[in-house]
């Protein structure tokens with residue numbers, strides 16, 4: 001294992017400068033995480049208010065850390081200094097790696113990835129934070145698909161240790177090794193998985209949600225299920241609360257991707273709890289009403 005890791009280490013390019021495209025929930029979190037672990041990062045978006053939100057997100061995390069005595073105002077200033085917000089593609093030109101974290105829309109992502117390739121150097125690595133879109137499909141928008149793979153963070157980025165590195169059919173070993181090394185430098189735990197619907201985490205999570213929906217269809221009380229999973233089974237949260245955190249819109253979309261990818265195992269007869277919640281606009285914490293109410 002050590003020899004394998006050493007070989008992979010040799011293949012990895014140095015990442016001294018990064019960029020993230022999209023300053024949303026994920027882009028802001030990725031920028032914070034990269035900057036706080038010492039890799040300067042350009043955060044590029046298409047709108048100034050979005051950039052302001054992304055920077056605010058990073059500042060909020062840092063403010064909490066300072067208040068809790070885990071950081072100092074000087075360190076906070078240093079981390080924020082490592083994040084360069086920009087509306088201009090020219091700002092990403094010296095990046096060793098670019099992480100795409102724009103809206104989950106195949107056409108928008110394809111356009112953005114093709115644009116990125118025009119600005120970065122020949123050997124820069126490009127990764128997508130997509131949750132549900134095939135890496136092999138996105139790779140088709142690049143002239144050099146070997147420099148591309150998935151880099152799937154989880155929300156909130158600064159708290160969730162796991163990062164799925166998704167190996168596309170054309171991803172080179174250098175690309176995978178570089179993204180693994182960058183994820184490790186960011187203090188994360190990378191796992192390398194093949195490209196398939198749901199990658200790794202959603203393949204485990206969505207059958208669990210389907211089991212939960214099945215219990216509700218048979219009359220179970222969602223809060224009682226949560227209580228058992230949390231208090232007696234010892235998980236940090238039950239399925240209803242987790243769906244509220246993830247967002248029922250995101251959950252609904254990911255579930256459809258899983259059903260299409262694995263019709264035998266994940267196909268449904270009729271509507272389930274996730275469909276019903278989504279249709280009733282109970283999206284979870286993001287709009288303050290999901291399985292639970294939030295104020």
Ligand code: NAD
Nearest residue numbers: 022023024025026027045046050101102103104130131155
């Ligand atoms: P978001 O809506 O919060 O942010 C998306 C950002 O992309 C916005 O600021 C928008 O202005 C920007 N954007 C749109 N088009 C752009 C372009 N052409 N160039 C640059 N920026 C552009 O979305 P999010 O929740 O941060 O999700 C981003 C990606 O991360 C998606 O692919 C999503 O599937 C994935 N993801 C999300 C989560 C989550 O829990 N939110 C978790 C893992 C992965």
